[in-house]
Amino acid sequence: MKLSFKSLCGRSIVGDHGSIVGTVNDLVIDEKTGRLVSLNVEVSEQSAIYNKEPSVFIPYRTVSAVRDVVVVDESKMAINN
Numbered sequence: 001m002k003l004s005f006k007s008l009c010g011r012s013i014v015g016d017h018g019s020i021v022g023t024v025n026d027l028v029i030d031e032k033t034g035r036l037v038s039l040n041v042e043v044s045e046q047s048a049i050y051n052k053e054p055s056v057f058i059p060y061r062t063v064s065a066v067r068d069v070v071v072v073d074e075s076k077m078a079i080n081n
Contacts, residue, residue: 003066013041015074016064020046024070025055036060039070 005027013021026040038057043050058072065071 008039008066008070011066012069013039013058014069014071016071017074019048019074020044021049021058021072022047022055028057039063 008024008027011024013024015021022041022043024039025042027036028038028040029035030037038059040055041058042055043053049056059076062072062076063070064073
């Protein structure tokens with residue numbers, strides 16, 4: 001499946017157990033490989049990862065599905081500020 005930057009930005013992110021994470025703010029692409037590395041996420045105040053930072057980076061390898069929302073595997077989430 002191919003998605004555009006425009007279609008991902010602003011999309012809600014939820015954990016695979018239904019928890020609210022936030023919304024996609026930006027994408028980080030590896031210059032050498034052209035692969036998507038991480039999502040820059042505007043964290044929801046309702047999120048378990050909310051720590052007063054306006055945004056965090058979530059590794060793309062944690063994404064398990066992209067539909068109406070982006071679903072991430074909460075057990076693999078290592079957050080980088």
